[in-house]
Amino acid sequence: MKSQFRRLILTATAATALFAGVAHAQVDASKSKVTATSKQMNVPTEGTFKKFTAQLDFDPAKPAAGSAQLTIDTASYDLGDESYNQQVRGKDWFDSAQFPNATFVSSAIAPAGANQFKVSGKLTIKGKSENVTVPVTVTQQGATQTFDGTLPIKRSQFDIGSGEWKDTSVVADEVLIKFHVVEAKK
Template sequence: MKASLHWIRRAVSVTWLSAVAALLALPAADALAQIDAAHSTITATSKQMNVPVEGKFSKFSAQLVFDPAKPASGSAQVSVDMTSYDLGDETYNDEVRGKDWFDAKTYPTATFVSSAIAPAGADKFNVTGKLTIKGKAQSVVVPVTVTTQGAAHVFDGSLTIKRSQYDVGLGEWKDTSVVADDVVIRFHLVGAGK
């Protein structure tokens, strides 16, 4: 039972990283807009022994610049608090924050900084940038769908990352046959209205 819980914790930590990646990869609503965190969500899903495990980040912030008519002039800078990952159990949360997973004491924040935003079809955009987790930076391309909700832009999408590229899951947890290497980050970000 304890071993099973440890696997779940590990998988959740991977999920958090994914979530971080997702937050970081979103385009922004309106010039220098903030995210409405109360109405935004980021989840990360990994598989432990082929069973999906999902977790959420509760603390993140973003500086977003986005105009659908001029996407190339947009930008996104997202920061995620790695200690805010919640698996619903403090014991698991502590495990995920540890050195083998997020090492949140050494690397308390994960970031995404965009370098380009390009149209990819009706209301769809590809956001290219650097995702940094545990001090490891990787170039990623995040597909994002942008819709309007009242006066705010809403950004939805998902991104699959490899946890091994960010050293998430060390020691016995490096084995991707137990906790899969792929982590899917899904996000729903609501830009704060003017």
């Protein structure tokens, strides 16, 4: 009986410690933004993901203890025209019906200079996962931390743009994912 009670207390303590960072900060979605920019016939085209969530646990004094997880609703990608948005949600691009989310889950955070960090982790889009390292700038103003970064990816690694869109001479293979995430500590 004592053994079960101890396990219960240890489990409760571990769960409290795990979620403690989440309870003390909240992402301000109204001030945060995630975009993806590609080039079609060498003309930059930027779209914005209207729906995403982020769970961040980060102390600049202890970066290695931090973590980040970002989940993006692929159907929320907005190019400014509903017919283009519908096409991007389709099988040739994000296939949002089968793969509704793209995710990034950190595995390590390391300092890289003043307010600069390298965040390594797994990026999963359309069921394909790649290990990536994202350079992130963290700024703090009062109780607010802001995380900014740009991650270049190859869309072909994630099967984004298949069929007639596989040709990288029309739509470039490189896509720049940019994020500006604002977190307010409570």
